Amino acid sequence: MLTIKQLRDDREAAIRRLAKKGVDAASVIDKIEKLDDRRKAIQHELDEMLAQQNQASKQIGALMGQGRREEAEAKKAEVAALKERSNALNAEFKEVSDALQAAIVSLPNFPADIVPEGKTAADNLVVKMVEDHRTLPEDALPHWELARKYDLIDFDLGVKLTGAGFPVYKGKGARLQRALINFFLERNTRAGYLEIEPPIMVNEASGFGTGQLPDKEGQMYHATVDNFYLIPTAEVPVTNIYRDVILDEKDFPIKMTAYTPCFRREAGSYGKDVRGLNRLHQFDKVEIVQLSLPEKSYAALDEMVAHVETLVQALELPYRILRLCGGDMSFTSALTYDFEVYSKAQKRWLEVSSVSNFESFQANRLKLRYKDANKKTQLAHTLNGSSLALPRIVAALLENNQTPEGIRIPEALIPFTGFDLIK
RNA sequence: GGAGAGUUGGGUGAGUGGCUGAAACCACCAGUUUGCUAAACUGACGUACGGGAUUUCCGUACCGGGGGUUCGAAUCCCCCACUCUCCGCCA
Numbered sequence: 026m027l028t029i030k031q032l033r034d035d036r037e038a039a040i041r042r043l044a045k046k047g048v049d050a051a052s053v054i055d056k057i058e059k060l061d062d063r064r065k066a067i068q069h070e071l072d073e074m075l076a077q078q079n080q081a082s083k084q085i086g087a088l089m090g091q092g093r094r095e096e097a098e099a100k101k102a103e104v105a106a107l108k109e110r111s112n113a114l115n116a117e118f119k120e121v122s123d124a125l126q127a128a129i130v131s132l133p134n135f136p137a138d139i140v141p142e143g144k145t146a147a148d149n150l151v152v153k154m155v156e157d158h159r160t161l162p163e164d165a166l167p168h169w170e171l172a173r174k175y176d177l178i179d180f181d182l183g184v185k186l187t188g189a190g191f192p193v194y195k196g197k198g199a200r201l202q203r204a205l206i207n208f209f210l211e212r213n214t215r216a217g218y219l220e221i222e223p224p225i226m227v228n229e230a231s232g233f234g235t236g237q238l239p240d241k242e243g244q245m246y247h248a249t250v251d252n253f254y255l256i257p258t259a260e261v262p263v264t265n266i267y268r269d270v271i272l273d274e275k276d277f278p279i280k281m282t283a284y285t286p287c288f289r290r291e292a293g294s295y296g297k298d299v300r301g302l303n304r305l306h307q308f309d310k311v312e313i314v315q316l317s318l319p320e321k322s323y324a325a326l327d328e329m330v331a332h333v334e335t336l337v338q339a340l341e342l343p344y345r346i347l348r349l350c351g352g353d354m355s356f357t358s359a360l361t362y363d364f365e366v367y368s369k370a371q372k373r374w375l376e377v378s379s380v381s382n383f384e385s386f387q388a389n390r391l392k393l394r395y396k397d398a399n400k401k402t403q404l405a406h407t408l409n410g411s412s413l414a415l416p417r418i419v420a421a422l423l424e425n426n427q428t429p430e431g432i433r434i435p436e437a438l439i440p441f442t443g444f445d446l447i448k
Numbered sequence: 449g450g451a452g453a454g455u456u457g458g459g460u461g462a463g464u465g466g467c468u469g470a471a472a473c474c475a476c477c478a479g480u481u482u483g484c485u486a487a488a489c490u491g492a493c494g495u496a497c498g499g500g501a502u503u504u505c506c507g508u509a510c511c512g513g514g515g516g517u518u519c520g521a522a523u524c525c526c527c528c529a530c531u532c533u534c535c536g537c538c539a
Contacts, residue, residue: 068498072508079508082520086466089519101519108519228529271495392495400477402495 026130026389028404029061042135045142045351053128060125067118074111078104134386136351137323137360143350149363150348153334157343157367157425165370165427168420169301172198175432175447177423180301190291190299190306197447201422201434202309204441205415206284209311209336211441213412216332218282218313223262225285226253231265234391236357246288255288259312260409264387267316271402272395278325279316282412284309302416303375309415315408316393319385322406323360326382329410330362333378336413339437342421343367345374359384362410366417370424375417380410 032039032054043050081104088097141150172178177198183191194202214220232238232254237245246255256262263283272279287310291299298304313332317325330346337344349361364378385404388394394402426433431448439445 065498068508072498075509076507078519083466085519090466097519104519 027132028389032057045136046133047352057128060121064121064125071114071118074107078107133356134359141350144352146353148350149353151345152348153346155344161369167370168423171423204438208438208441209413210284212336213282213313218280221263221281221283223283225256227256227261231261234265234268235261235387243292244290257289258287259283259285263314264407267393268391274395277318281314284311302420305416311412313410313412317406319406322382325408329380333364333410333412341435357383357386366421368421368424377417378411378413382408
């Protein structure tokens with residue numbers, strides 16, 4: 026969430042920036058200013074009242090100690106009257122604070138200045154395009170056909186065991202999953218990311234910290250008996266490691282990577298988008314997370330994008346990098362780059378990574394702070410990205426590397442798969 | 449799952465319902481002393497919000513989380529979470 030200071034310091038700029046995300050924030054900001062003023066006024070009055078009560082209570086103690094009972098009783102009556110008023114004020118304080126919080130939480134993050142204007146995916150800016158000039162056979166198959174042909178993935182069996190969107194990987198299909206996970210983790214740890222194996226269920230506080238709760242409650246699987254949520258991404262547990270933490274300036278940058286299965290209910294999806302591996306309820310992903318000093322977060326973002334690019338290149342996939350436009354970016358992001366790989370058989374681009382800088386938006390919710398050179402407590406910046414998500418990478422690998430002999434494994438992956446061809 | 453004991457500031461740990469936002473010790477930071485290091489001594493040493501001043505200041509809240517009793521709660525009561533010990537169960 027944004028800070029009140031961010032909104033109040035330059036109201037016009039705030040409105041202009043939020044407009045890029047398609048939000049008309051003027052009325053909400055007005056409301057926030059009014060509530061903030063009201064909150065301050067109430068607190069001032071309430072604090073004074075409580076100070077009086079505290080003082081009176083001390084006097085009562087002293088009077089009792091001296092055996093001056095009657096005077097003490099008179100004071101008690103005085104406090105009772107004060108208390109009645111302060112209770113009412115306190116109730117109003119809570120009400121105003123809650124309304125203020127609700128209003129602030131309703132606003133998305135400011136997009137960075139270089140975010141393109143636009144409403145939909147069509148307005149995203151292609152910042153890099155790397156094509157592949159290999160040609161596929163005429164009768165090239167989509168990955169779900171290839172998965173069946175080579176007995177790599179059984180979607181129907183997943184339906185039997187659980188339901189749609191929970192595929193069963195078999196044989197070389199399963200081995201390919203494991204190889205990709207290891208390959209990504211290996212590359213990430215070599216690039217300085219600390220490997221983490223986090224819980225894949227989290228509590229409510231963690232869900233709130235990274236912004237999944239309360240807004241996206243319906244998108245997560247919820248184990249209601251224990252009130253735990255299955256994570257939609259490793260970002261949730263990994264970033265929450267630093268919830269309520271005050272770091273030192275010299276602790277930065279903090280770089281972490283984690284493999285986890287991810288669970289998404291994907292309520293409302295249908296059609297070709299969910300065919301095969303394109304959209305699943307459970308999938309594997311390796312994530313990278315960075316915590317950064319504010320002045321260095323954009324350099325960190327560039328570094329992360331460059332790193333993810335080396336992975337896609339190593340897999341020899343045609344890809345492009347998009348800078349998302351204001352209308353297509355997530356609620357919490359300030360700047361996002363998407364990686365898409367081209368699926369020749371499906372003739373479409375598949376998103377395989379999304380790398381974002383959240384600036385202080387998540388940190389404010391998480392209370393993730395640091396002491397600056399002047400010993401002042403400041404919000405840190407958080408960033409994360411997929412590095413990488415498996416299903417669509419697998420889809421692209423199968424489709425783009427199909428040959429009459431079988432499916433060719435990219436050179437860099439062979440040490441991890443232990444085979445160079447799926448036939 | 450059952451029974452018992454716990455949860456206090458970065459750490460250890462004290463705390464008869466008022467003099468405790470919290471002793472003491474350790475760590476950290478600044479300074480004095482010193483040829484350097486060490487030691488010793490001195491001082492500072494939580495977070496958030498609000499008010500004032502924008503260098504010192506004041507108020508309020510916070511002793512796992514939430515509620516309650518009381519003029520007054522770290523201290524008493526209730527609920528929840530977590531930790532430890534024992535029993536049970538189990539990969």
